[in-house]
Each structure stands twice: as structure tokens, then as C-alpha cells.
Amino acid sequence: MTMVTGYTKKLAILPFDHRASYISGLFDWKEPLNVEQVLKVAESKQIIYEGFKKAxxxxxxxxxxxxxxxxxxxxxDARQQGTITAxxxxxxxQKEFDFAYGDDFAQHIEAMQPTFAKVLVRYNPEGxxxxxxxxxxxxxxxSDYLHxxxxxxxxxxxxxxxxxxxxxxxxxxxxxxxxxRPRLMGEAIEELQQAGVKPDVWKIEGLDKRTDCEHIVEVAHHNGDHNVGFIVLGRGANQKRVLHWLQTAASVPGFIGFAVGRTSFWNAIVDFEAKRLSPDDAATLIARNFEExxxxxxxxxxxxxxPNETSAARSHADKITRKENRG
Incomplete structure (x- = not known):
């Protein structure tokens, strides 16, 4: 029986699943953390979640x-609210993908009951x-378990x-x-799909050219996975760069949304931890970025x-540039 995969609805995701880089970058800590440190990290993530809810x-x-x-x-809480969760x-x-909870990965997924199970994988086909x-x-x-x-x-x-x-x-x-990278991304997707790894949504690094976005979708859909969606990640880049990636991808059929994390929340959480922002103000700033x-x-x-052919996209980018210049 042919396995049908894919997700075609719009997705606007706020990712804050960062762990090792989050703990070291924001708090200058290393795991294992003590109880007080764990609570501090969880508190900061709660502020990001409050920002999500404000958006x-x-x-x-x-x-x-x-x-x-x-x-x-x-x-x-998000599951109880009927929110899309990953x-x-x-x-x-880790440079090499492995399960956070080893062979118990399935039990943890079942306990959390997310809309999506997500993996981050570093894969270079010439590596x-x-x-x-x-x-x-x-x-x-x-992949087999999830399907x-x-x-x-x-x-x-x-x-x-x-x-x-x-x-x-x-x-x-x-x-x-x-x-x-655009060519290598296509080759990686093709190798993974041919090996039986069948995502419903690919979360990929931004591409500067519309033709590269079209090529990536074409590669993924080539093997009959015509409903597979793509979302663009932020990679911690500055606002102007993220906006360019989003606008370039948005007009290409197959790209259904985005998942921009650090550029959304990092500065707000830094300022909260330094007591320059209240929890509510930090959440408001995160919400504003997410809406952007x-x-x-x-x-x-x-x-x-x-993007350079559209007045709507152009005026939006100009607004961000002016904001950056003021800030």
C-alpha cells in the first residue's frame, strides 16, 4: 500500500525547542542543570509561549x-487549547541525529500527543x-512509526x-x-525520500532565489509526495534577511509557512533576564516579531x-528597514 504523506495548510510556527545553545547562549550554563536552573529555563520559555498567545x-x-x-x-497547555504543537x-x-530518549522515543511522543513530531538533522549528501x-x-x-x-x-x-x-x-x-547549498539540499531530500524517510513538512534554511525554491519543491514532489509542504526557518539571521527568505519562498506553491525562532525571541529574553523588560513587555515584543x-x-x-516586483512586499520590507535604522 502506498503511504500518503503531506500537509498543505498554512503554518506559522514559533520554535523555541532550543536546548544546548539556549542554555549556553542565554545563561552561560552547561547541562546537567540543577533544579533552580531548570526552573529558570522553563520560566523563560513560558514568556516565549505568552508571546505566542499574544500574537x-x-x-x-x-x-x-x-x-x-x-x-x-x-x-x-497548548494541546488543551487546541493549538498546533510540534x-x-x-x-x-549533536552533529549526528539520534533520539533524545533513545528507544523510548515512541512513548514520549505518545505522552506529549503533538500535532507534529520534529527532528533536526544535519545531512550533507557529499559528507x-x-x-x-x-x-x-x-x-x-x-518515519515508519509516525505514519x-x-x-x-x-x-x-x-x-x-x-x-x-x-x-x-x-x-x-x-x-x-x-x-x-540549494543543489545539496535537493540531493539530500531526494536521498532521504528514496531511503523511505517521508516527512509531511520540510523545515528548510532560507533560499535567496525563487528558482531555487521551485527546484526544492519539484525534487520533493517528484516521487509522488505531491502534498508535502515546506516551511522556512530563520537560522538566527537578522530581520531583513529573514524577511527576504520569507517573501522569496511565499510566492512558490508548496511553501506553506515559516518557523522563525531566535530572531523572534532572543533579544526579548536577553532583556528580560537582564531585568530591562518586564515579562509582559518581553512577551509583547515576541508577539510583534511573530506577527511581522x-x-x-x-x-x-x-x-x-x-519580492522586488510587489508593492505590498516592498512597502513591508521598507517599514522593517526604517525600524532597524531607528533601533
Whole structure:
């Protein structure tokens, strides 16, 4: 029997499932944390969740991505509210994908009952073949389980540069992103799908060209997975860059939304922890950023053209530029 995969509805996701990088970057701590530190991390994530709830985005489109470790209460509350939820399944801060809870991954997914189970995977098709095969075996196991239990699969694909690839572009990471990464992303998606790894939604790094966005969708849909959706991640980039990625992707059929995390919440949480912002003010700032991404994506989506051809997208980008200049 052919497995039907895919998700085609609009998705506006606020991701705050960061763990190792969150703890080290915001608090300068390392795991394992003591009880007081765990509560402090959970408190900060609660503020991000409050920001999500403040954002004026239609409920049927808006979702959160958070980890069970520090966000279990948030996941339970969101589920009770009927909010779209995604829970991270991978170990944090690892170069090689593995399950956060080992062979017990299924029990943890069932306990959280998320809309999506999410993995973050670093996969370069020109990288270590043995490593890639180990990752594929684990991912196929997860993919099979999720489809057998009729749960949705959200796959965050990162394609970090190999040494020899950076040499081709004189160590210029921006050149790698624009010249090499789009092709490698397509090859990675094709390899994973052919190995039986079948996400319903791909969460991918932003692409600068509309033609690259079209190519990625074409690759993913080639094997009959015509309903598979794509969302754009923020990668901690500045607002202007994130807006460009969102508007470029939004007009391409197959791109259904975004998941922008650090650019949404990082500065607000830093200022809250430094007591420069109250919890409510921090949440309001996060909500405003989240709404900004949604407005930008909608402007690009409704235009059906590239960002520089649309007055709506152009005026929106100009507004952000003015705001950045003031700030």
C-alpha cells in the first residue's frame, strides 16, 4: 500500500525547542542543570509561549515547536487549547541525529500527543556516507512509526558545508549558501525520500532565489509526495534577511509557512533576564516579531511574484528597514 504523506495548510510556527545553545547562549550554563536552573529555563520559555498567545495570527495556522525537557507544561497547555504543537525528538547539540530518549522515543511522543513530531538533522549528501547511513536508519524507523500511528512528521534539514565545499568558494559561507547549498539540499531530500524517510513538512534554511525554491519543491514532489509542504526557518539571521527568505519562498506553491525562532525571541529574553523588560513587555515584543513574519509571508504569498516586483512586499520590507535604522 502506498503511504500518503503531506500537509498543505498554512503554518506559522514559533520554535523555541532550543536546548544546548539556549542554555549556553542565554545563561552561560552547561547541562546537567540543577533544579533552580531548570526552573529558570522553563520560566523563560513560558514568556516565549505568552508571546505566542499574544500574537494576532489565526489559531488554525499558528503553532509552537518546543522541547519536552523544559516545555512539558507548555505542550500540555497548548494541546488543551487546541493549538498546533510540534515536539522535538532529537538529542540537542549533536552533529549526528539520534533520539533524545533513545528507544523510548515512541512513548514520549505518545505522552506529549503533538500535532507534529520534529527532528533536526544535519545531512550533507557529499559528507560522511557511513554517518549519513546511520542517520537514515534511525530516521526511517521514526518515519515508519509516525505514519503507522498517523502522526505528522516535521523534518528540519540543515546542510552544513564540508571542508572541500568551502574550498570551492574560498571559505566564503555566503557564497556556499547561494551557490552550492540549494543543489545539496535537493540531493539530500531526494536521498532521504528514496531511503523511505517521508516527512509531511520540510523545515528548510532560507533560499535567496525563487528558482531555487521551485527546484526544492519539484525534487520533493517528484516521487509522488505531491502534498508535502515546506516551511522556512530563520537560522538566527537578522530581520531583513529573514524577511527576504520569507517573501522569496511565499510566492512558490508548496511553501506553506515559516518557523522563525531566535530572531523572534532572543533579544526579548536577553532583556528580560537582564531585568530591562518586564515579562509582559518581553512577551509583547515576541508577539510583534511573530506577527511581522506572518505579515511578510502573507504579502509575498498574495503577490504570486518575487519580492522586488510587489508593492505590498516592498512597502513591508521598507517599514522593517526604517525600524532597524531607528533601533
Amino acid at each position: 494576532r495570527i489565526p489559531k488554525e495556522e499558528a503553532g509552537i515547536l518546543v522541547d519536552e525537557q523544559y516545555g512539558v507544561g507548555i505542550l500540555r 515536539v522535538s525528538v532529537e538529542k540537542s547539540g 560522511d556516507r557511513t554517518l549519513n547511513q546511520r542517520q537514515i536508519q534511525r530516521l526511517k524507523r521514526l 503507522q500511528t498517523q502522526r505528522l512528521f516535521l523534518f528540519e534539514l540543515l546542510v552544513p558545508a564540508e571542508v572541500h565545499q568551502l574550498e570551492l568558494v574560498d571559505q566564503n559561507k555566503d557564497a556556499y549558501d547561494s551557490q552550492l 513574519w506572518n505579515s511578510s509571508f502573507e504579502a509575498g504569498r498574495q503577490s504570486g511574484m518575487e
